[in-house]
Each structure stands twice: as C-alpha cells, then as structure tokens.
Amino acid sequence: MRRRVVFNNRFLPYFLLAPQVAITIIFFFWPAGQAIYQSVLRQDPFGLRTKFVYLENFQAVLSDPLYIEAIQVTVIFSVSVTIFVMVVALLFAVMADRQIRGAQAYKTLLLWPYALAPAVAAVLWMFIFHPSIGVIGKALNNSGLPWDYHLNSVQAFVLVVIASSWKQIAHNFLFFLAGLQSVPIAVVEAALIDGASAWKLFRSILFPLISPTTFYLLTVNLVFAFFDTFGVIHALTRGGPGRSTTTLMYKAYMDGYVNLNLGESAAQSVILIIIVSVIVWAQFRYMEGKVHYT
Amino acid sequence: MITKSARNLSVHLTRQGVLHLIAQNTRNLPVHVILIVAVIIFAFPVYLAFIGSTWDAGTIGRGAMPLTPGPDLVENYTNTLTSAQGGRVKGVAVQGLLWNSLQMALLIAIGKIIISVLSAYAIAFFDFRFRMFFFGMIFLTWMLPIEVRIAPTYKVMSDLGLINTMAGLTIPLMASATGTLLFRQFFLTIPDEYVEAAKIDGAGPLRFFWSIVLPLSRTNIAALFVVLFIYGWNQYLWPLLITTTRDMETIVVGIVKMIGTGEAQTDWNLVMSGTVFALLPPVLVVILMQQWFVKGLVQTEK
Numbered sequence: 001m002r003r004r005v006v007f008n009n010r011f012l013p014y015f016l017l018a019p020q021v022a023i024t025i026i027f028f029f030w031p032a033g034q035a036i037y038q039s040v041l042r043q044d045p046f047g048l049r050t051k052f053v054y055l056e057n058f059q060a061v062l063s064d065p066l067y068i069e070a071i072q073v074t075v076i077f078s079v080s081v082t083i084f085v086m087v088v089a090l091l092f093a094v095m096a097d098r099q100i101r102g103a104q105a106y107k108t109l110l111l112w113p114y115a116l117a118p119a120v121a122a123v124l125w126m127f128i129f130h131p132s133i134g135v136i137g138k139a140l141n142n143s144g145l146p147w148d149y150h151l152n153s154v155q156a157f158v159l160v161v162i163a164s165s166w167k168q169i170a171h172n173f174l175f176f177l178a179g180l181q182s183v184p185i186a187v188v189e190a191a192l193i194d195g196a197s198a199w200k201l202f203r204s205i206l207f208p209l210i211s212p213t214t215f216y217l218l219t220v221n222l223v224f225a226f227f228d229t230f231g232v233i234h235a236l237t238r239g240g241p242g243r244s245t246t247t248l249m250y251k252a253y254m255d256g257y258v259n260l261n262l263g264e265s266a267a268q269s270v271i272l273i274i275i276v277s278v279i280v281w282a283q284f285r286y287m288e289g290k291v292h293y294t
Numbered sequence: 295m296i297t298k299s300a301r302n303l304s305v306h307l308t309r310q311g312v313l314h315l316i317a318q319n320t321r322n323l324p325v326h327v328i329l330i331v332a333v334i335i336f337a338f339p340v341y342l343a344f345i346g347s348t349w350d351a352g353t354i355g356r357g358a359m360p361l362t363p364g365p366d367l368v369e370n371y372t373n374t375l376t377s378a379q380g381g382r383v384k385g386v387a388v389q390g391l392l393w394n395s396l397q398m399a400l401l402i403a404i405g406k407i408i409i410s411v412l413s414a415y416a417i418a419f420f421d422f423r424f425r426m427f428f429f430g431m432i433f434l435t436w437m438l439p440i441e442v443r444i445a446p447t448y449k450v451m452s453d454l455g456l457i458n459t460m461a462g463l464t465i466p467l468m469a470s471a472t473g474t475l476l477f478r479q480f481f482l483t484i485p486d487e488y489v490e491a492a493k494i495d496g497a498g499p500l501r502f503f504w505s506i507v508l509p510l511s512r513t514n515i516a517a518l519f520v521v522l523f524i525y526g527w528n529q530y531l532w533p534l535l536i537t538t539t540r541d542m543e544t545i546v547v548g549i550v551k552m553i554g555t556g557e558a559q560t561d562w563n564l565v566m567s568g569t570v571f572a573l574l575p576p577v578l579v580v581i582l583m584q585q586w587f588v589k590g591l592v593q594t595e596k
Contacts, residue, residue: 005486006421007499016416017428019409023469026454028435031446038446092332095325108584109333115576117528117546123553123569124339127346133562135342138357170336171591178592231530235550256445257535265445273443280436 038266057267074247078225089172097180114170119231125163153244164229179213219283346566354562370567380561391545401464402526410473418481436471517590524576545572
C-alpha cells in the first residue's frame with residue numbers, strides 16, 4: 001500500500017532511514033550471518049584453526065541425546081504453558097465480559113501482573129514454594145507430602161510452568177476480552193432469539209468468532225514459552241534438577257556461554273531462528289486466510 | 295420464548311459487553327466468586343513478597359514468617375536501597391541498580407520511538423529507490439527476538455567493545471520492526487489532502503513532519519512509550535550477558551543474583567524488598583497509564 005501524494009526528495013528518505021537500517025544491519029544481519037557462517041565451521045580446541053564442515057554441526061546437534069531431550073522438554077513445556085494460560089485466561093475473560101458491578105476494577109486487577117519480568121515472577125513463586133522457608137512449600141512438607149523442587153523434577157517442572165504462566169495469563173486475558181467485546185451484538189441477539197443456551201452460544205458463536213484472537217495468542221504463547229521463559233528457568237531451577245527444565249533456549253545459553261562450544265551453539269541459534277520463522281510464517285498464512293473475520 | 299428473550303434484550307441492548315446477554319439467566323454471584331479468587335491468586339505472590347520485606351532474615355530463614363506485616367519494614371528498605379549488606383549476602387545497593395534499570399528502560403523506549411518514527415515517515419511519505427527493500431529488511435527483524443541470536447550478537451558486541459556499556463545494553467534492543475510497523479500503519483491513515491495542503495503552503499517534508507505528523511502521533515507515541523518502558527525494564531537475558539561488573543547490573547538481574555543458589559540461608563528480607571523495588575515501577579506504569587498501555591499493547595502486537 002502506498003500514498004497517492006508523496007514528497008520528492010533525493011536524499012532525505014535515506015537519511016531518515018539510516019539509524020534504523022544501521023542498527024538492523026549491525027545487530028541483526030551481521031550476527032545472523034555470523035551464526036550461519038559459524039554453524040558450518042569447526043574450530044580446533046585451541047581456536048587456532050577452523051575448517052568448513054558442511055552440516056556436521058547440525059548433524060552433531062540433532063543426534064545429541066541431550067538435545068533431543070531438550071526438544072522434548074521444550075515441547076511438553078510450551079504445550080503445558082500455552083494450554084494452561086489460554087484456558088484460564090479465556091475463563092477469566094468470559095467472566096469479566098459480563099456486565100457486572102466492578103467490571104473495570106476486575107480488569108485492572110487482572111491486568112497488572114503483565115508488567116512483571118519473568119525473572120521477578122520466578123523469585124516471587126520461589127519465595128512461596130521454597131521447601132523450607134516458602135509458605136506453601138513448607139506447608140506441603142509439614143502435611144506429609146515431600147516437596148522440594150530442587151530434587152524432584154516433576155515438581156520443578158510444575159513450578160516453572162506456574163511461574164511462567166502467571167504473567168502470561170494477564171496478557172491473554174486482555175486480548176480475549178477485547179476479542180469478546182468486538183463480537184457484533186446482533187449475532188448474539190439472533191442466537192438468543194433462536195433459544196441458544198449460554199454454553200451453546202459460547203461454543204457455536206463466540207468461540208468461532210474469536211478464533212483469530214485464539215490463533216494469534218497460540219503463536220504468541222509458543223514464542224513466549226520458547227524464549228521469554230529463560231528468566232524464569234534461570235532464576236528458579238537453572239535447568240535442573242538433572243535436565244528436567246532445560247529447554248532449547250536454556251541449552252543454547254549454556255552451550256554458548258558456559259561451555260563455549262561455538263560451532264554447535266551457532267547451529268542451535270540457526271535452528272531457533274528457523275523455528276521462530278516457521279511460527280511467524282504460520283501466523284501470517286492463517287491471518288491472510290481469516291481476514292474476513294477481523 | 296421469543297417475547298421473553300426480546301424483552302430481556304431490550305433491557306440489555308445498551309450494554310457494551312457481549313456475554314452479558316448470557317448473564318440474564320444466571321446469577322452474578324458465582325462470577326464474582328471466580329473473579330475475586332482470580333484476583334487474590336494473582337495478588338498473593340506480591341502480597342507475600344511485601345510481608346517478607348517487613349521481617350528479619352532469621353524469622354524467614356526459620357520458616358516462621360507470619361502472614362501479617364512485621365516490624366522491620368523501614369530498616370529493610372533503607373538497607374536494600376543504600377547497601378544491601380545482609381548477614382549472609384553481599385548485595386549491591388539497589389539505588390544504583392534502579393538507576394541502571396531506569397536509564398536502560400528510558401533509553402530503549404525513547405531511542406526506539408525516535409528511530410522508528412523517522413524510518414516509518416520515510417517509508418510512508420516518500421517514494422524512493424529500494425523503498426520496499428528497506429521496508430522488507432526492517433520487517434524481517436520482527437521474526438528475530440534477541441534471544442534466538444544471543445550467541446552471535448554477543449560476539450559482535452565484544453568485537454565492537456560494547457560489553458559493560460549503556461550503549462551495548464540498549465542499542466541492540468532498539469532495532470525491531472514493531473515501532474516502524476505501528477507508525478507506518480498510522481501514517482497511512484493521514485489523508486493525502488494534508489500533504490497537498492502542506493505542499494501548496496510551501497512546507498517541506500521536515501516542516502510537515504514536525505508540525506503535522508508528530509502532533510497527530512502523540513497518543514501513538516505515548517502508548518508505544520509505555521509498552522517499551524516495561525519491555526526495557528524487564529529485560530533479563532541481555533543484561534545478564536552484557537554486564538560483567540556489578541555496578542552495571544539492572545535491578546531484575548541484581549535480585550536474582552542476590553538469591554544465589556536459592557538456599558534458606560539467603561537474606562530473604564533484603565531479596566524481597568529488592569523485589570518490591572523491581573516490580574513497583576512497571577506495575578505502577580501499567581496501572582496509572584492503563585489506557586495507553588492497552589492501546590499500545592494491542593497495536594504493537596496485532
């Protein structure tokens with residue numbers, strides 16, 4: 001899309017674009033190029049020689065049992081967070097969409113956790129579920145249920161899911177609420193006049209009509225669970241116990257910074273870039289197909 | 295049936311929501327109960343952090359913290375702010391960390407707004423060679439959150455000598471497509487007649503930008519600012535990598551480092567008052583500027 005009337009100036013538009021383009025090249029394309037370049041090279045242990053190894057780094061990464069394990073953790077984790085967040089947020093949104101006393105206050109009171117950093121959320125939940133000093137963690141231990149997320153991988157996983165979902169529920173709530181409130185009132189009236197029950201109205205009318213929002217949130221939540229939860233995992237479990245909370249993102253960080261395996265870490269970055277691109281691409285395809293809804 | 299529904303409809307037609315129409319046959323009490331429970335669950339972690347920040351380290355460390363405020367509020371907050379030295383942890387004075395976070399959040403927000411408003415203006419109001427090429431280039435960055443390219447970006451940063459600098463902390467986070475897309479979208483809604491009128495009056499592109507476009511963009515700029523401030527304040531991975539000295543740390547990274555390995559022997563009172571300092575600014579921004587925040591969030595993401 002372009003305007004009919006535009007300014008004509010030989011140099012000004014390039015000048016206006018320069019800051020953004022410069023930053024984009026230096027901090028996006030150069031690093032991304034480096035990642036691709038590094039991912040096909042291998043350095044000897046002293047960093048003296050590098051040689052071209054085709055896709056060997058990718059082969060090494062993808063056949064590494066630890067990487068396969070991280071893929072499994074990431075998939076289970078992302079699906080858990082996404083489902084949990086969306087079910088709870090949709091429930092809250094449906095409730096808050098009703099015209100009840102204090103609706104605006106509820107909205108504010110359910111929105112603010114979105115302002116928290118994932119790492120801060122992790123610290124808060126750690127303080128609640130710490131096995132010896134946490135209010136709930138200690139209560140669980142006292143009541144005979146052994147609770148220690150430092151030792152039990154299922155408990156660690158559950159805690160990371162809760163801490164990650166908390167602020168994301170606030171985000172999804174806002175979008176679901178906006179989606180519900182934009183459903184044309186005439187459609188709802190027609191359904192009610194035809195005698196539709198509340199459940200039927202939700203299932204057959206409202207849920208299909210907010211499907212663009214739902215799909216959009218699905219992709220946003222997946223990207224969130226893949227990358228933004230790094231702070232939660234780093235602050236709460238450091239990927240442990242064992243490797244039970246080591247996601248692809250956390251593994252890329254560990255291999256790149258702590259273990260300094262440049263070639264394989266670059267290959268991991270390239271794989272992450274491909275995953276994000278596929279998610280974003282799927283979102284665009286879907287949005288294109290569903291334009292008539294919005 | 296029809297008459298009953300129709301009568302109910304006429305009562306409810308003026309309302310804004312949609313699902314209120316469902317509510318006509320049910321009572322509102324269960325709804326209130328669910329929402330109040332939700333609000334309490336949402337607020338509980340922050341309440342507990344506040345309580346933790348009002349007791350001494352010993353009481354918390356024994357697992358004996360009550361659910362009501364204790365006597366050490368002033369002492370804990372003063373200590374955290376000025377030195378953060380506890381019996382067991384040697385923290386960094388939180389006032390320095392807060393200052394770093396504030397600088398980082400403001401620089402990212404302002405920097406990103408400036409560069410994206412300029413680039414969007416160029417793309418929307420000029421016709422020039424490679425226009426779509428540049429637009430596509432900026433657009434591509436939308437797909438690459440900083441997390442996926444940390445390793446190579448870090449390498450570039452150290453090559454450029456930007457480790458441990460405020461520039462290194464902020465500039466890589468300024469370039470992303472969201473701001474440019476938002477402003478371009480808005481600029482396309484400015485009528486052609488405005489541009490024609492400006493040309494007839496002899497105003498050049500810079501004058502038009504300054505006197506017409508910028509004032510029209512005020513609410514968009516405010517909305518974007520709120521969203522970006524929170525985005526900048528909450529950064530974790532990037533500051534963790536780029537800062538290697540403690541005086542450059544941000545508050546979010548600082549409090550996680552104070553916990554260390556998460557043992558009971560941490561000065562939890564100081565960690566919790568630090569946490570309150572870390573979460574208060576973004577939460578206040580969201581609550582006080584809720585309208586702009588919601589507008590910005592919906593626009594930048596959709």
